[in-house]
Amino acid sequence: MKKLDDILYRVEKPSRYIGGEINSAQKEITEGLFRFGFAFPDVYEVGMSHLGMHILYGVLNDREDVYCERIFAPWTDLEAEMRKENVPLFTVETKSPVKDLDVVGFTLQYELSYTNIINMLDLGGVPLRTSERAEADPFIIAGGPCAYNPEPLAIMIDAFVLGEGEEVTLEVIDCIKNLKAQGQSRKAILRALADIQGVYVPSLYEVTYKEDGTIKSFQPIEEGVPAVVRKRIIKDLDSVFYPESVIVPYMDTVHDRAMVEIFRGCTAGCRFCQAGMIYRPVREKSVDVIQEAAQKLISSTGFEELSLASLSTMDYSKIDELIRGLIAEHEENKIGVSLPSLRLNSFSVSVIEQIQKVRKTGLTFAPEAGTQRMRDVINKGVTEDDLMSTMDRIFSLGWSKVKLYFMIGLPTEKQEDLEGIGALGNQVAKMYYDMPREMRGGRLTVTLSASCFVPKPFTPFQWMAQDKLETFEEKQKVVRAAITDRSVKFNYHDAHTSFLEGVVARGDRRIGEALIRTWEKGSKFDGWQEYFVFENWMNAFSELEIDPYFYASRERSYDEVLPWDFIDIGVTKAFLMRENDKAKRGEVTPDCRNGCTGCGVNIDLFKGGC
């Protein structure tokens, strides 16, 4: 594309678009090649940090008859040039228009990226709604964590894929490939896709509503279409495909390092956490498999840092052995090992000490709430003693900068829970200044970061009302006022974006048109503060007579049909109710590594497992 070359002189960070990176897939485009576009609805440097994309890219390109290319949202400067010069959305690898592909698969990581999906479809010349697409259009599919409530995108996505994608994506490809070769219609192919476990084809289901706006019924419109869609999991992580090489971006990406997955799922059972429920059960890779994967990745990429990826790395059963092994192997080549998320306990500090031998990484911890009562409600198994003794050891090792993550707007939250966040910060600072001067590291900074809680589907809090905007803003003030130490900094999230996340996260099919209307008003990159326009969303809702508070700020009863009820994640609704009831009583549920807590994932989905 000669034109693109000229355009790239006029945009910021052109290396986002050039492609041809080390280890990117180059294939000759022939007649029989199945062409898949992995689409990430954000810019290159964000999308390239997503581990799932690298895995699926490897799985798909491992097949000779499939070519998986990447598609990202162009930044606004390139988009303006593309629209001016009539350049349609293209793949990074071959700069092909997305309309030339057989399938475009979006990954849904964040609700506020949905306007980007719409924008990308439009830039690609693909009709926005499933119902408007023609035989020649690519199939638009989607997966990822937000697909567990697919309904807000149901009018735009032809088929959703629920759960882990290594196997099911290939099944979807084979199905489309074979039926296309037979000359089957788009409609027939979609019907066939619905028979694959883990695939949800929204156009094959009908929703009716009660007068109060809640769902009356949700059912297939055709006989044989499954009434319940069960997520897919990979049973054995040691034998599943893991890429031996990944793309090495030219530009600086958010996670610019080699990522090795060490396990899936999480046993902690934090009640606010959707990942902790939807990714069950826990399945670990063995130390040998991880070490081999790490070795291959390092030598094929030249990355200078290795990151262990999982939901809660410290919970890996042989973390000590693993870290020692990795450090021993890579120390000579000055390859740093980093851990993305840390749980607060003395054990994690001994691991940190190991890592420090090679490279000092930043330290962040997530106590999530300010008082013990509040942490019990959300089942975050961390005590104040844990926090204090961890901080004590970190400080005595010479660290002086820590970041603590919290949420506000949690169920049953009271004034003292909010003040407790500030008080924890003060206490951490006091502990530092109580140390003898000669033992202290640099200048102390304690950063308290508070996000606004968004209740998510498939969590014990899926029924609760989210706090309203004004409440969030008042609560932010309460936390700030409780901070007395000058070394303690306070950051908080904008409540407006959290509110809209709350609307979309638990939205139903009727939200879809509002998303399109919001985009029509010019919204895109809503996850980027500088582009986020709250009024576009609110105006779209009011024009379509949709009440956003119905979705975000309303408590649901247990007998209400929830838009995502037809999806089976393995964890039962009864378990979620039990956990919600226990939360209200402030009772904790122990980590299920120490005994099954009966979530149900080992009944049908993962028989006899865990």
Next chain:
Amino acid sequence: MSTLRIQYVKKDRLKFLSHLEMVRFMERTFRRMELPLKFSQGFNPHPKISFAAPLSVGVSSEAEIVEVELTESIDVDAFLEKHKETVPSALEFVRAKEVVPKGKLMACVESSEYLVEVRFEELAKAPEQRNEKEAFKAFLNKEEIIIQKKNKKGKMREINIRPWVYDAMNVLSESDRSIYRLTVATGSNGNLKPELLVELFMKELELDAAVDSYRIHRLELYTRVEGKRIPLYDM
């Protein structure tokens, strides 16, 4: 202990890499090739890699120089053969040799030779009317060629760039483009972006409104040894 000097090209789409991106690319390339890298001391050790003269984003080159310190000597021929497996052809290593470093690589750079292509949108004058070759000679015969430049405090300052132009001529003049070949100062003792000179000249010809864009290509990097200008790679 050994220092490897490499000359590489930077072309096609990869001319859009920034200098920082090139730095990262080189480190990772050397790691993939398992070179015996020498690391800096301290908390955050990194390999000792030095570049001669950063290129602006969008500028292509066939004469970039990078030096990397190694803990031991390597087989250079095997290195050059092996690099093709892991370095895209748009960043090909042209040649390499082990050297005894003569101080900081960057400080050795004295000048660069460039091709600057001017692309015209629509032309006010035909090439024969422009008479660029002669006009450019006359332009260079001036004692002073002044540009306005903001200094660090944001104040406009007048700078005479004529002393930084060592050699310059028009080599092509067509209806939709012209090409200039220039050798100009590069480095800490004076640095001139080649397109600046051509831009000034376009203004003088009253063609600046017709210019669509510039394309810049570096042909050579030079150092000065005993009063003579020689390619940096050869020093």
